[in-house]
Amino acid sequence: MSEDVALTVKHLNKDFIVPHERKNTLKEWALHFHKPSYKKFHALHDIDFEVSRGEFFGIVGRNGSGKSTLLKIIGGIYQPTDGSVKVNGTLTPFIELGIGFNPELTGRENIFLNGAILGLTRKEVQQKYDEVVEFAELKEFMDQKLKNYSSGMQVRLAFSIAIQAHNDILLIDEVLAVGDANFQRKCFKVFREIKNSDKTVVFVTHDMGMIQEFCDRALMIQDSKIVAIGAPREIAQRYDLANATTVSKSTEGKLHRPTDPVIRITELRFMSNDKGSSRFSLEDEIRAELKINVKRATKIQVNLFFIGSNGEYLAGINSLNASRNYEPPTGVHTLTCTIQPGQLTKGEYSVGIAIYTMDDVPEIIDIIDQAYDTIVPQITITESSRYQDGKFYIKGQWSGIESP
Amino acid sequence: MIKAIKGFFKPSNRSLIRELVATDFKLRYQGSVLGYMWSLLRPLLLFGVLYVVFTHVIRVGDKVPHYPAYLLLGLVLWTFFVEATNSGMNAITGRGDLVRKVSIPKYTLVVSSTMSAFVNLCFNLVVVVIFMIIGHVPFRINILIAPIYFAELVVFCMGLGFLLSTLYVKFKDISHIWDVILQAMFYIVPLIYSLAIVPKRFIKWDSLNPLTQIFQDIRSVIITPQALTTKQVFHSQWGRILPMLFVLIVVVFGIWLFRRNSKTFAEEL
Numbered sequence: 001m002s003e004d005v006a007l008t009v010k011h012l013n014k015d016f017i018v019p020h021e022r023k024n025t026l027k028e029w030a031l032h033f034h035k036p037s038y039k040k041f042h043a044l045h046d047i048d049f050e051v052s053r054g055e056f057f058g059i060v061g062r063n064g065s066g067k068s069t070l071l072k073i074i075g076g077i078y079q080p081t082d083g084s085v086k087v088n089g090t091l092t093p094f095i096e097l098g099i100g101f102n103p104e105l106t107g108r109e110n111i112f113l114n115g116a117i118l119g120l121t122r123k124e125v126q127q128k129y130d131e132v133v134e135f136a137e138l139k140e141f142m143d144q145k146l147k148n149y150s151s152g153m154q155v156r157l158a159f160s161i162a163i164q165a166h167n168d169i170l171l172i173d174e175v176l177a178v179g180d181a182n183f184q185r186k187c188f189k190v191f192r193e194i195k196n197s198d199k200t201v202v203f204v205t206h207d208m209g210m211i212q213e214f215c216d217r218a219l220m221i222q223d224s225k226i227v228a229i230g231a232p233r234e235i236a237q238r239y240d241l242a243n244a245t246t247v248s249k250s251t252e253g254k255l256h257r258p259t260d261p262v263i264r265i266t267e268l269r270f271m272s273n274d275k276g277s278s279r280f281s282l283e284d285e286i287r288a289e290l291k292i293n294v295k296r297a298t299k300i301q302v303n304l305f306f307i308g309s310n311g312e313y314l315a316g317i318n319s320l321n322a323s324r325n326y327e328p329p330t331g332v333h334t335l336t337c338t339i340q341p342g343q344l345t346k347g348e349y350s351v352g353i354a355i356y357t358m359d360d361v362p363e364i365i366d367i368i369d370q371a372y373d374t375i376v377p378q379i380t381i382t383e384s385s386r387y388q389d390g391k392f393y394i395k396g397q398w399s400g401i402e403s404p
Numbered sequence: 405m406i407k408a409i410k411g412f413f414k415p416s417n418r419s420l421i422r423e424l425v426a427t428d429f430k431l432r433y434q435g436s437v438l439g440y441m442w443s444l445l446r447p448l449l450l451f452g453v454l455y456v457v458f459t460h461v462i463r464v465g466d467k468v469p470h471y472p473a474y475l476l477l478g479l480v481l482w483t484f485f486v487e488a489t490n491s492g493m494n495a496i497t498g499r500g501d502l503v504r505k506v507s508i509p510k511y512t513l514v515v516s517s518t519m520s521a522f523v524n525l526c527f528n529l530v531v532v533v534i535f536m537i538i539g540h541v542p543f544r545i546n547i548l549i550a551p552i553y554f555a556e557l558v559v560f561c562m563g564l565g566f567l568l569s570t571l572y573v574k575f576k577d578i579s580h581i582w583d584v585i586l587q588a589m590f591y592i593v594p595l596i597y598s599l600a601i602v603p604k605r606f607i608k609w610d611s612l613n614p615l616t617q618i619f620q621d622i623r624s625v626i627i628t629p630q631a632l633t634t635k636q637v638f639h640s641q642w643g644r645i646l647p648m649l650f651v652l653i654v655v656v657f658g659i660w661l662f663r664r665n666s667k668t669f670a671e672e673l
Contacts, residue, residue, distance in 0.1 A: 025577040113426075116416070
């Protein structure tokens, strides 16, 4: 393994054996030992990636996708069924913050306990004690029992200890869920410092904002497999789309649409034969009209996309086709996108729209999408006389089939 | 194996064991002034009942010099054995929060549970000393040998801890089985009665039991030379060597089994 690589995961597979009836006692084992009844559950399938030294690497995936299992294998908590994980350097072995915290102990005692669990010696904890307390801003609470701390205070304390662990590679799983805005800012500052240091970070989160802000690279894991690996923005976008499938119609767990963007999508409506409609036949041309309110002239690209009823991202059409230099001046503009007839088969579709900057790593300016707390317009393609089904319309022609 | 031994002496692992023991200690004794008294209450209460029964009802204690101190020492050692093996059995399953979330050397959990019990034993021994002073037990130089037997007991408990904790992860009814074994042991091991009254047919078998050997050896050096030791039963050092060999086998097997299975503990919990 070369010096620049901090972590190599090669053809990693993980199966969990799930017994149909778990034999948890000697009695059951003695009575049924001859009947092996279990099934295998593939938690990870052929996971293969490398993380370079100093890289801030993100892992995203929905609950149950296998990302936590992956992190636990990297952390040495679980053993791989097949394949290997090579760590070049020392690794902080924790997955969560505040492991082993005991509510009956004081803050001070918990620092020493948690420090020891993270692999620090008592001496090292003593040396770093003041720094931890100061960072956590909990000086006057150190002699109070942890059970009297608010959850935010506990996270502050936990995070402050964790960043003192002196390892080359940090594994972090969803850490900044709690904590007030001020402390979060502080954590971000530490994150930026870590990012600029030569420490390697493997970071698991649902927060696409953080992925885009901190990560150099990210991978997305879905149904036990890596589905994408690459630039954070790309991954974040894919994650959002995939997430739209399962995030229910409620706004809970959805991403927040930018609150005060420089360009706001004010309206998205559909036209059929010059009048508003949401029902189209296969022979209809679909025209999408988009109104945007521009506060400051900015170079943008616009993407209109169709999402199937199961939430799958089907297709998008980007304004880059038309122009790479579109910079709408301040004011309200109407943009139109025309979809030629005969491309969507019968069914219901959600239509989303997103405006991005033209940067190398495009940023979302405003968006209407299932993954966000927005109302997504729907269109219906009605029955048509053509004998076609499936996800899209295939242009083609049978031959050699003649009526007698 | 060398790696394991190196790991044992790694300062961070030692710190971890110390913190775990200290936490146990604090949790046990804090919060109530009587904290320490409470932990003493069980052996003392048992002692009180047994003392009355066996000196006034069934007079098995009459022939044993310094019977109160003799009995109490036995009970304190027994309490340690019960506590150490039970908490050792629970060391992995009971700390699922740690095992599942952080990659710490798992043996530290078993070792710290035995150590916690040992700390309590030391406290309880203070009471034994008080009873010895009250009972005018003569101080003899032989007492200096006692740490060897205490060490044997601690190592034995640790070995059982490794063994039981591994089994307990896989089989939840081990705790019931162990309970029954402990109950039987309480009467098989000459705790309340003197080894001398065990019938000739059984006495050698009873003496092969490491607990019998340890308890009797400790009693003979601390309380009274009249306490029959297993060495005397066998009329040779074999009376000591065989039980110690048994301890060694348990420890080696326990560690072997533990090491073989510890990697998958996190998944099985």
